[in-house]
Amino acid sequence: MRIVLVGPPGAGKGTQAAFLAKNLSIPHISTGDLFRANISQGTELGKQAKSYMDAGNLVPDEVTVGMAQDRMEQADAEHGFLLDGFPRNVAQAEALDAMLDREGMKLDAVLDLEVPEDEVVKRIAGRRICRNDSAHVFHVAYKQPKAEGVCDTCGGELYQREDDSEGTVRKRLEVYHTQTEPIIDYYKAQGLVATISALGQVDEVTERAMRALHGRGDQAA
Known part of the structure; x- marks a missing residue:
């Protein structure tokens, strides 16, 4: 599948x-990885x-x-x-369509993860990162440390990144609504969009996504 x-x-x-990439045995191609590589x-x-x-x-x-074309x-x-x-x-969506069309290919599905804006702010603004190791991540609501402000793993100080402040998160959401959200309507016009709730446990969201993608795959077949 091309998703x-x-x-x-x-x-x-x-x-x-x-x-999803693991379950479907396809590569996960992220913009961040493309730039770093x-x-x-x-x-x-x-x-x-x-x-x-x-x-x-x-x-x-x-x-x-x-970069995306080279990777694909x-x-x-x-x-x-x-x-x-x-x-x-x-x-970029139009460029991707043109790129795939030249190769005689097309997208199978566009998976839209839907989350209320207040939940997005709560998720990101509540993150606390260890100063000793950024891989040690906690959350004021969902993954509280045993001692406030102290990393359970190494005892380092926990802090909120500037990018995770509520004001910054809301600005990022404005950029998303202005620049990226319009591609959902673009792909809806092609009948490609499957919208699922991204609320709940990770495995619950994955299960919803897999059901939606299997439905799209059946339609494509």
Whole structure:
């Protein structure tokens, strides 16, 4: 299957993408991984992206599209892929359609993870990270440490990242609503969108997603 995963920040896209890709035996292709790989490998696209990022500018769509195309042309993506973070706007969605059309391929489904805005703010603004190891993550509501402000694993100080403040989260949501959310209507016009609730336990959301995708796969067949 060829799938696009869409949802606001805090919807759990990365977590669900990893589970879904494993269950479907297709590669998980995330924008973050694409940028890191191209920059670390010093590819031409990576150099271009880095020059924009170092200057504090947004990376142009054509650079992001080029990275995605290179990745989708690799052997492990021959029979499908799950795109996470791409396309990020309608122009990128149109470029993806054109790219697939040239190869005689098409998307099978666009999975829209739906989360109420207040829940997104609660999820992200409640995160607390260990200063000693950013992999140690806690939450004021969902995963409280045994001692307030202290990492259970190493005893390090827990803090809230600036990017996780409520004001920053709401700005990120505004960007999502303005730039990315319109691709949902774009793909709805093609009959590709399956919207599921991203509330509940991780495995519950994965199960909903798999049911929705199997339904799309049956329609595609």
